[in-house]
Amino acid sequence: MDSIHDDTCPRFEATLELVGRRWTGSILVAAGRGARRFGEYRAMISGISDRLLSQRLKQLEAEGLIERTVIPSTPVQIHYRLAPEGEELVEALMPLARWNMRRSGARGGGWIPAA
Amino acid sequence: MDSIHDDTCPRFEATLELVGRRWTGSILVAAGRGARRFGEYRAMISGISDRLLSQRLKQLEAEGLIERTVIPSTPVQIHYRLAPEGEELVEALMPLARWNMRRSGARGGGWIPAA
DNA sequence: CTGAATCCAATAGGATACTG
DNA sequence: CAGTATCCTATTGGATTCAG
Numbered sequence: 001m002d003s004i005h006d007d008t009c010p011r012f013e014a015t016l017e018l019v020g021r022r023w024t025g026s027i028l029v030a031a032g033r034g035a036r037r038f039g040e041y042r043a044m045i046s047g048i049s050d051r052l053l054s055q056r057l058k059q060l061e062a063e064g065l066i067e068r069t070v071i072p073s074t075p076v077q078i079h080y081r082l083a084p085e086g087e088e089l090v091e092a093l094m095p096l097a098r099w100n101m102r103r104s105g106a107r108g109g110g111w112i113p114a115a
Numbered sequence: 116m117d118s119i120h121d122d123t124c125p126r127f128e129a130t131l132e133l134v135g136r137r138w139t140g141s142i143l144v145a146a147g148r149g150a151r152r153f154g155e156y157r158a159m160i161s162g163i164s165d166r167l168l169s170q171r172l173k174q175l176e177a178e179g180l181i182e183r184t185v186i187p188s189t190p191v192q193i194h195y196r197l198a199p200e201g202e203e204l205v206e207a208l209m210p211l212a213r214w215n216m217r218r219s220g221a222r223g224g225g226w227i228p229a230a
Numbered sequence: 231c232t233g234a235a236t237c238c239a240a241t242a243g244g245a246t247a248c249t250g
Numbered sequence: 251c252a253g254t255a256t257c258c259t260a261t262t263g264g265a266t267t268c269a270g
Contacts, residue, residue, distance in 0.1 A: 020135010
């Protein structure tokens with residue numbers, strides 16, 4: 001029985017904590033479902049505050065999971081979409097979502113496993 | 116673009132927050148690798164305190180992911196092992212672990228994807 | 231519309247010491 | 251061995267307000 005050193009798989013905990021941070025999962029899912037503008041995320045994720053949405057989007061951008069694009073229109077529009085790594089992450093989250101659905105007695109049609 | 120109501124997939128966020136809670140991932144992995152006794156977990160997970168290990172095991176037990184068994188020996192032994200649901204969860208975590216390895220430029224041999 | 235700034239409350243985490 | 255109890259600090263999250 002070897003010990004699990006942080007330097008053996010250093011970032012797995014960090015990854016779990018990233019996606020485990022409140023709202024982050026919902027934001028990724030919303031992005032996967034086509035959300036683009038700030039207001040779209042806000043509308044799709046009921047209960048989130050501007051502050052946290054802003055904060056999470058910034059964190060996800062910093063992690064390279066979401067790309068932020070400024071569209072020079074009037075007024076200016078800002079788009080947030082999944083970066084390639086973000087798409088892979090959403091994929092990697094699917095089994096977990098399915099586990100969750102199974103466990104909570106999913107009636108078919110939940111939005112995550114459908115993807 | 117539908118809104119994502121909490122009642123559409125109510126517990127996915129909760130699941131993410133559960134596994135995202137600090138040390139929880141490591142504990143599940145340790146359990147998957149054969150840890151049984153309190154001291155084994157403590158030894159395998161460097162840096163965790165008794166208090167948090169105890170707290171996490173209790174939470175995981177409450178979630179039905181880990182089973183606690185008292186072995187009537189002298190002194191008494193207590194075993195924590197993955198419940199069936201816990202095993203499935205560990206499985207469901209694998210793609211995420213692989214994503215993490217790919218992303219952090221895994222040199223082969225990391226402990227999670229090997230499972 | 232898309233945020234940034236501020237303030238406050240709640241929660242989580244860590245260190246240490248102690249017990250059956 | 252397998253935890254509990256206590257104390258303290260750091261981090262998070264939420265509400266509200268302001269700005270380009």
